[in-house]
Amino acid sequence: MLRLRVLTRTALLLALVTVLVLPPWAQVGDAASHREAPAISMDPEADITDFFMFRSYEPGKGDKLILIMDVIPGEEPSSGPNYWNFDPNVLYSFEIDNDGDGKANDVSFEFSFTTELRGEVTALKLPLSYLGDADAPDKLPPITKLDGPGSEGLGLRQKYSVTMVKGNDRTVIADGLIAVPSNVGPRTMPDYDALAAQGIYNLDLPGGGGRVFAGQRDDPFYIDLGATFDTLNFRRNPPLLTMAEDANDGAVDAQWFNPFGVDMLSGFNVNTIALEVPMSLIRRAGQPKIGAYASTARRNVHVIRRDGGPVDSGRFIQVQRLANPLINEVIIGTQDKDAWNAVDPQDEAQFLDYYLNPRLALALQLVFGVPAATSNRTDLRDALLKYAPTDTQLSELLRLDTTVPPTPLANQHRLGPLAHDAAGNPTPDPAGWPNGRRPKDDVTDVAVRLVGGPNYIQALAGDGVNFNDKPLTTSFPFLASPHNGRNRVHQNP
Amino acid sequence: MTPWQRAGAALALAVVLGAAVEVLGPSARRAEPVPGLSGAVVGGPAVPLPRTDRSIADLQGRLRANGDDRGAQTSLGLLYLQKARETADPAYYPKAEGVLRQALASAPEDPDTLVGLGVLALARHDFAGGLALGERAARASPRKSAAYGIVTDANVELGRYDEAIAAAQRMVDIRPDQSSYARASYLRELHGDVDGAIEMMQAAVDADAPGREGTEWARVQLGNLYFNAGQIDSAESTYRLSLAFLPDYFQAKAGLARAAAARGDYDQAIRLYSEATQVAPLPDLVAQLVDVYHAAGRENDAAQAQALLRAEEKLYAANGVDTDLEMALFDADHDVDAAGAAQRLQRVWQQRRSVHVADALAWATFKAGDCRAAEGYAREALRLGTRDALMLYHAGRIAACLGQVGRARALLDDVLRTNPRFSVRYASDAAVLRDQLAGEGGTVR
Numbered sequence: 034m035l036r037l038r039v040l041t042r043t044a045l046l047l048a049l050v051t052v053l054v055l056p057p058w059a060q061v062g063d064a065a066s067h068r069e070a071p072a073i074s075m076d077p078e079a080d081i082t083d084f085f086m087f088r089s090y091e092p093g094k095g096d097k098l099i100l101i102m103d104v105i106p107g108e109e110p111s112s113g114p115n116y117w118n119f120d121p122n123v124l125y126s127f128e129i130d131n132d133g134d135g136k137a138n139d140v141s142f143e144f145s146f147t148t149e150l151r152g153e154v155t156a157l158k159l160p161l162s163y164l165g166d167a168d169a170p171d172k173l174p175p176i177t178k179l180d181g182p183g184s185e186g187l188g189l190r191q192k193y194s195v196t197m198v199k200g201n202d203r204t205v206i207a208d209g210l211i212a213v214p215s216n217v218g219p220r221t222m223p224d225y226d227a228l229a230a231q232g233i234y235n236l237d238l239p240g241g242g243g244r245v246f247a248g249q250r251d252d253p254f255y256i257d258l259g260a261t262f263d264t265l266n267f268r269r270n271p272p273l274l275t276m277a278e279d280a281n282d283g284a285v286d287a288q289w290f291n292p293f294g295v296d297m298l299s300g301f302n303v304n305t306i307a308l309e310v311p312m313s314l315i316r317r318a319g320q321p322k323i324g325a326y327a328s329t330a331r332r333n334v335h336v337i338r339r340d341g342g343p344v345d346s347g348r349f350i351q352v353q354r355l356a357n358p359l360i361n362e363v364i365i366g367t368q369d370k371d372a373w374n375a376v377d378p379q380d381e382a383q384f385l386d387y388y389l390n391p392r393l394a395l396a397l398q399l400v401f402g403v404p405a406a407t408s409n410r411t412d413l414r415d416a417l418l419k420y421a422p423t424d425t426q427l428s429e430l431l432r433l434d435t436t437v438p439p440t441p442l443a444n445q446h447r448l449g450p451l452a453h454d455a456a457g458n459p460t461p462d463p464a465g466w467p468n469g470r471r472p473k474d475d476v477t478d479v480a481v482r483l484v485g486g487p488n489y490i491q492a493l494a495g496d497g498v499n500f501n502d503k504p505l506t507t508s509f510p511f512l513a514s515p516h517n518g519r520n521r522v523h524q525n526p
Numbered sequence: 527m528t529p530w531q532r533a534g535a536a537l538a539l540a541v542v543l544g545a546a547v548e549v550l551g552p553s554a555r556r557a558e559p560v561p562g563l564s565g566a567v568v569g570g571p572a573v574p575l576p577r578t579d580r581s582i583a584d585l586q587g588r589l590r591a592n593g594d595d596r597g598a599q600t601s602l603g604l605l606y607l608q609k610a611r612e613t614a615d616p617a618y619y620p621k622a623e624g625v626l627r628q629a630l631a632s633a634p635e636d637p638d639t640l641v642g643l644g645v646l647a648l649a650r651h652d653f654a655g656g657l658a659l660g661e662r663a664a665r666a667s668p669r670k671s672a673a674y675g676i677v678t679d680a681n682v683e684l685g686r687y688d689e690a691i692a693a694a695q696r697m698v699d700i701r702p703d704q705s706s707y708a709r710a711s712y713l714r715e716l717h718g719d720v721d722g723a724i725e726m727m728q729a730a731v732d733a734d735a736p737g738r739e740g741t742e743w744a745r746v747q748l749g750n751l752y753f754n755a756g757q758i759d760s761a762e763s764t765y766r767l768s769l770a771f772l773p774d775y776f777q778a779k780a781g782l783a784r785a786a787a788a789r790g791d792y793d794q795a796i797r798l799y800s801e802a803t804q805v806a807p808l809p810d811l812v813a814q815l816v817d818v819y820h821a822a823g824r825e826n827d828a829a830q831a832q833a834l835l836r837a838e839e840k841l842y843a844a845n846g847v848d849t850d851l852e853m854a855l856f857d858a859d860h861d862v863d864a865a866g867a868a869q870r871l872q873r874v875w876q877q878r879r880s881v882h883v884a885d886a887l888a889w890a891t892f893k894a895g896d897c898r899a900a901e902g903y904a905r906e907a908l909r910l911g912t913r914d915a916l917m918l919y920h921a922g923r924i925a926a927c928l929g930q931v932g933r934a935r936a937l938l939d940d941v942l943r944t945n946p947r948f949s950v951r952y953a954s955d956a957a958v959l960r961d962q963l964a965g966e967g968g969t970v971r
Contacts, residue, residue, distance in 0.1 A: 076703050077735050105735075115736050115771070122732050263588070331702035331733065336694045336710040338722045350702050368637045372669030375700060 077105045078120035079329040081355040087469040090439040100127045102327035103303040110521035114161045116215035119146040130324040131317045135428035136379045143196040152185045162189035167223035179211040213248025218519025240311035250305040250512035251503045253472040257294035257496040265400045269293040274493045280455040294497030300523035307510035324430030326356035356431040358476040363393045381429040393484045406486030433469035440464045447475035599629035603642045614806030616845035637667035644676035651848040656680040671701040685879035704733040718911035737771040746777040756945035776802040788947035792822035821950045855886040864893035885917045897927035915948030935963045
C-alpha cells in the first residue's frame, strides 16, 4: 500500500516542473559490502503532516485556542503488529508569537513521550502490541481502558508530559498522561471511541481550564494526489468546479460528495496532538493577532565521544516545522528544503524569492495554459510572512486574528475568505485559512487559487476533492475517529 | 518467488551446470523493475506490490508520459538504487546511472541528482568519485544532510577519518536522524567506542518506523555490534526482532546464520545463509557460506558456493562495481594465489588508506609469506583502536610469525576478550595459538 508520506503534502506538485518528489521510502544505499547507512531518512514520526490553529468552534468554548499537529503521514490502519506510535526521542512542540514581533518565542508547549511494554502481551512474550477478545473476555479481556482493569491487553503503552515554556519559565503542566493507541479492530478494542475519550485530559491552567489529547485520528487532509502526480491530470478537464459544486460545503449529508476528484487519503490515519488552552493564557493585551508553528526536534550528538561522555549533547535540533500548509512542498525549492526545515520561521527572509516568484504559479500556467500571477507576488509575501503590510520582519507563521469570532462547524465554508453561494454571491468565512486554519479548510483549492491569481480564483479551479472521507466533529479534539485496522477501506466518499 | 529470487535460483543452477561464466553478462539478470504486475494482469487476486516496485512502476509511467520530467528521472534513479539495496542485484546500477545522467544533463548542479550519483559511485566502490559528487552536492545545497552522508562514507572508505568525522558531525548538526545517527555509530565503532556505537545505533533504530528497510538495516547493524562484542544472545534476539518487523529480510537472516555458525550449529547456519543469498546473493554472504560449508566438512558444497562467488564477482564487475578488496581478501583467506592478492591489494592501498584495506593487505601479505611487510600494514589497520576481533587476530598471527611473543599474546587476549567466537574459520585457531604462546613466553596474566 502506499504510505503516502511525502505525498500528503507534496500535494500540488508541480514536482513535475521543478520540484523533486523524493519517493517516500527511498533509503538509498549500497548493496555491496562496504557499510553504508541510508542516505535519506524519512522519519515519519517527526514528519508533521498538518498544523491547525483556530478559536474553538465547540459550543460555549469560543474563549479557547486550539492547536493541533498531525504526524506520521498515511498511516495504514492495518499495519500490525506494532501499528503507529509517537517517537520517544522526538520533542514535539507548538511555538507561539504573541507580541507581534514575528518571533515565535513567547509561549511554547512541549510534548515528550515514553514507551512501556506491559500487561498480558509482555507476560506471554508475544510479538504483539495489543491483544484482547471481546468475544471471550474471560480468557483475553478486550482493551476497554487505558489503565487498570480492561487495559491488560494494552501491551505497548505510551505516556507523555506537557511542558509550558514562557520566557525562562518552564512549567510541567501535565505528566503521565496516556496516549490513545492505534485503532486495531473491534475484537481487540470493542468500543474504540469510548477508549479514545479516556485520552482527553483536563488541564488546570492559569486563566481557566484546557484539555489535551494525543493519539490516533483519521487523517483530516483531503486531496486528489493521484491526479496531481500524473502531471496535474485531474478528473475533469479543465479542472474547474461549477458554481454550485464550489459553493457546496456539505452541510447536508446528501450533498456530501466530491465533484470529480478522488481523496487519496481516505481510509488513512495520522497521530494527533491536540491542545486546548484559554485564549487569555496566550494573548497579550493590545495584541489581537498571534502567530504560531509546529515543530519536531531531535537531540544532537557528538559523533566522537570524549572520554565516555553521554550520547546526547543535550541540544535539540529542529528537524521539521510547519505553519501554513504546503509551504515546504510547493513554495520552497528542492535544494533548500533541509535548510528551510532547520531554521526558525523568523529567518524566512532568505527564502523570500520563492514567495515573490512562486513556482506553483509557473507550473499552473505551464500545464493549463492560463496566465497565472508568476512574479512580484508581494501579496503572497504579506499574507504568509507578515501581520501587516508595514511589517519589516518576515516570518513564516500561521497567523490568527483572535478577534474574529469562530464559525460553528455546520456553517463553515471550506473556501474561507473565497467562499460564495450557489449564485456566486460572496459569503466569506473570515475564520478560515489563511486566518488560522481549521480541519475543514480546503487549503488545496484555496492555495491553487491564491497562488494562481485572479484567473484561477474566477474560474473556480480545484482538485475536485472537497470533503474529508469522515465527517469532522464539533468537539475537541475535532478530528474524526481513526479507521480501524480490521475493517479499513480506502474509497472516495 | 520474486523475479529476483528466480534470478538467484537460475544463477545457482547455472553454476551447478558449470555454465556460470557463459550466461553471465551485464544482461544475464536484466533488471525488469515491475515484478508482480504481470501476475495482476493474468488474473487472480491483485497482490499489492512492494513499495519500491510500485513506486518504480509509477515513475516509469510518469516518464512514459513525459520523458523530460527531471524530478521523475532523479526519483527513479534513487529508487533503482534502493532496489539494488534490497536485492543485491547490481544490474540496477546501470539503470540508475542512465536516468540520473539524463537528469543531470538538464540540471548539472541539482543536489538531489548529485546525491543519487554519489550514492551510485559509492555503491560501485568508486570512493574518490563519490567524494567529489558529495562535495559538489554540498556546494549546491550547503544544508543538504544527504550530501554530507556521501562525503562521510567516501572519506571513511578512503581512510580519511578526521574528514569523515567532520562531515558526519555536520550531518548530525543539520539533521539528527536515522541516517546521521547510523554514521555516527559507525565512526564510534571504528574508533573503538563499542558502547557508544551501540547507543548510537539504537538511536538510529528508534529514529524511524519499524519494518522500514532503513530501520531494519540499522537494527541488523546493532545486532552485528552485539555479535562483534561477543554478545551472541543479544545479537540473535536483535536479528529476530528485525525479522519480525520485516519478514524474510536477508540481512537479518544472514545475522542469524552468523550467530548459528558461531554456536557451532552449521546445519542451521547453512540453511539461513542459503535463504539469505537466495534473495540477495551478496558476495560477503556467499563467502561466509563457503566458510561454513568448509567448517561442516561439506567440501563439494563449498566448491559450488565458491563458484557462485566467482560468478558474482564477474556480475559485479560487469555492472561497474569494483570488488578488488573483497575478492582479494577471500583469495588470501583461501590461499588462492595469496601473492597475487597482495599485489592487487597494494594497488587498492595506493588509492585508499582505510583500516580495512590495511587489514586485508596485512593478511594477504602474511599469507604470501612476508611477515615483516605484513606487520606495518597490521599496525595501520589498528591505528584507530578498532575493536574488531578478526583484525586483532590477523595482527596477532603476524606478530607471532615475527616471534613477537608479548605483542602476539596481548593481541590474542584482546581477540578472546572481544569475541571468542568471532569467526568460523579462525576462532579455534586463535584460542590454540594463544595457548601455545602462553607456553612460550613465561607467565600468563
